[in-house]
Amino acid sequence: MANAVYVAYRMVTMHHLFILAVPLPFRYIRIVYIQQMTKKHNKKNKNNRKSDNFPDTVQTYNLIMTQKVAIIYQTETPPAKKALLSR
Amino acid sequence: MKPGGYSDSGGDIAYSLQQQSIPIITPVQNPKIARDLDWVFPDTIAGIQSAIDKGATIIWLNTVLYKGHPIEDFIKKGISVVGQIPEDVDLYDDKFITNNLLKTNGLPIPKSAIITRENVSSYLLDFPFPVVAKPLRGRGSQGVSVVNSNEALTVLLQQMFRSKSYGEALYVEEFLSGQEITITVMPKGTYTISGITETKNDYWALPPVKRFNHHNGIAPYNGTVAVINNSEVLTDEELQQTAIRKLCKQCEQAAKLVNAKAPIRIDCRANEEGKYFLFDLNMKPNMTGASRPHRQEQDSLTALAARKIGWSFDHLILNMLHQHWKE
Numbered sequence: 274m275a276n277a278v279y280v281a282y283r284m285v286t287m288h289h290l291f292i293l294a295v296p297l298p299f300r301y302i303r304i305v306y307i308q309q310m311t312k313k314h315n316k317k318n319k320n321n322r323k324s325d326n327f328p329d330t331v332q333t334y335n336l337i338m339t340q341k342v343a344i345i346y347q348t349e350t351p352p353a354k355k356a357l358l359s360r
Numbered sequence: 361m362k363p364g365g366y367s368d369s370g371g372d373i374a375y376s377l378q379q380q381s382i383p384i385i386t387p388v389q390n391p392k393i394a395r396d397l398d399w400v401f402p403d404t405i406a407g408i409q410s411a412i413d414k415g416a417t418i419i420w421l422n423t424v425l426y427k428g429h430p431i432e433d434f435i436k437k438g439i440s441v442v443g444q445i446p447e448d449v450d451l452y453d454d455k456f457i458t459n460n461l462l463k464t465n466g467l468p469i470p471k472s473a474i475i476t477r478e479n480v481s482s483y484l485l486d487f488p489f490p491v492v493a494k495p496l497r498g499r500g501s502q503g504v505s506v507v508n509s510n511e512a513l514t515v516l517l518q519q520m521f522r523s524k525s526y527g528e529a530l531y532v533e534e535f536l537s538g539q540e541i542t543i544t545v546m547p548k549g550t551y552t553i554s555g556i557t558e559t560k561n562d563y564w565a566l567p568p569v570k571r572f573n574h575h576n577g578i579a580p581y582n583g584t585v586a587v588i589n590n591s592e593v594l595t596d597e598e599l600q601q602t603a604i605r606k607l608c609k610q611c612e613q614a615a616k617l618v619n620a621k622a623p624i625r626i627d628c629r630a631n632e633e634g635k636y637f638l639f640d641l642n643m644k645p646n647m648t649g650a651s652r653p654h655r656q657e658q659d660s661l662t663a664l665a666a667r668k669i670g671w672s673f674d675h676l677i678l679n680m681l682h683q684h685w686k687e
Contacts, residue, residue: 330552332682336382340440342681343385343411344374344420345403347365351426353450354497354527 361424362499362583369648370400370422372658376651376677385416393652405430418442418684421622424644426450440686443622449643452618453497455531458641465617467610468637470629472533477521480514487534490577493517494533495526500646506535506577536637538630540579541568541594543608544623544645544662545615549683554670563615565608566665567593568628579627582646586657593668607636614638621685623662649673 375393377384384399387410391398401407403423408430411419421431421443429446431439452458456474463469471487474496485491493516494504503526507513513532520526544566550559571579573590580590598604611626618624618641625645630636646660651673659673666676 330557332550332552332557333380333382333678336681340417340684341383341385341415342374342377342418342420342442343414343416344370344400344422345408345411345431346367346370346397346400347361347423348402348404348407350361351424351450351453351497352428353426353453 364396365403366422366424366647367396367400368655368658369646369660370420371396371398372649372651372655372673373420373422373647373677374399376649376674377681379651380674380678382678382681385411385414387411394654403430405433408434412439418681420681421446422647424449424453426453435687438686440684442681442684444624444643445619445621448619452641452643455494455496455498455640458618461617462614462638462641465613467614467617468635470533470536470637470639472531474529475517475532476529480517480521485532489513490535492533492535492578493520494531495520496529496531497527500581500583501578502581504578533639535577536629536631536639538632538634538636540571540574540627540629541604541607541636542571542591542625542627542661542665543568543611544625544665545611545620546623546679547615547620547683551679551682552675563612563620565611566662567599567668568604568608569593569661569665570598582648582660587661587664588657588659591661591664593664603630603634603636610636610638614641618643622680622683625662649676651677 374384374386374391386399387401388398400422401411403421408419412434418440419431419434419442421441425431425444425446427447427450431441432446435441452461456472459469459472473483473485475483489510490506490508491513492504492506493513495502498504503520505516507516517530520530521528545563546560546566548560548562548564550557569591570593571591573585574580594604607628611628614626615624620643623645625642626638627640627642628636628638645662647662648655648658648660649663650656650659659667663673663676666673671679
């Protein structure tokens with residue numbers, strides 16, 4: 274009987290240990306995840322405070338993600354003006 | 361041609377975009393802030409192709425366009441651009457054609473005449489002196505003079521013809537002695553103003569800017585006197601005046617007539633009675649701005665106007681970029 278009680282007791286305590294032990298890695302992962310996200314969030318906010326130019330519209334965000342801009346400058350007098358001067 | 365071919369404003373625009381995290385393509389890997397040509401490509405076939413080969417998907421046409429300009433072929437092939445339709449710039453760069461178009465559509469234009477080398481000694485004007493003489497295809501106030509008598513005008517016109525700098529025909533118009541203001545008109549599109557994104561379904565005018573400290577009746581070229589020293593946006597009270605509001609509407613109508621795809625700027629002046637006339641339509645307004653550290657005094661008239669609606673030069677440039685178009 275005593276053995277049976279002991280075995281039952283051990284099973285219950287082991288069960289508790291089991292219940293406590295199993296979620297630990299998950300808890301650890303969750304804590305690390307939250308820490309990382311907080312770090313990322315703070316970094317982003319810090320950047321925003323530093324610059325007014327952070328894209329604040331979807332239109333600008335899309336432009337940044339999809340386009341590249343080059344500017345051209347004038348190298349020649351337009352033909353109409355040239356013709357005017359050469360007459 | 362303007363020395364540097366607008367590479368100064370090109371540098372301002374490119375630097376502004378770079379500061380706003382917009383991916384830009386430059387001819388050199390690490391452009392030097394003060395070196396204009398590090399930021400811009402030549403408007404030749406090779407120059408444009410080089411920009412595209414490096415990955416450019418939008419070409420900002422900070423150049424004087426015309427029918428047959430190299431960019432036309434690239435537009436036909438589907439490249440996006442910021443700027444006007446090249447053919448239209450060629451057409452409306454001619455003051456006589458543009459003013460006739462505006463006049464035909466009921467917009468107020470100063471009385472004018474074309475004087476050629478042939479009739480320089482025999483012309484007759486149907487408006488009184490003083491008058492303004494200017495090139496048919498001009499740039500800013502270059503070659504523009506106010507003349508007070510017939511004799512002085514004949515001498516001036518003969519000098520201008522002899523100089524061979526202005527061609528065979530010159531434009532003479534009545535001098536308007538009242539206030540000069542200039543109005544930038546933006547094309548329809550989606551804009552962000554004070555953090556709110558809104559769609560403009562028609563052309564819309566930025567607040568007018570008044571010009572002062574004229575030299576002999578003419579606003580000096582911005583390369584001679586920085587516009588921030590002789591120009592300011594109208595006050596809130598002035599902006600509410602009926603004549604000003606009407607003029608803004610007329611400028612918007614003019615922009616529609618020339619089918620503007622990018623900002624245009626129209627110089628206007630009042631006569632003695634305070635009635636305003638549109639006297640010069642610029643298809644490619646100066647677009648310099650206070651972006652690079654050594655050019656903080658280089659805001660253009662359009663940049664000054666934009667500040668009144670809460671736009672910095674960066675905001676102006678970004679909003680202009682959003683109006684890029686393709687065929």
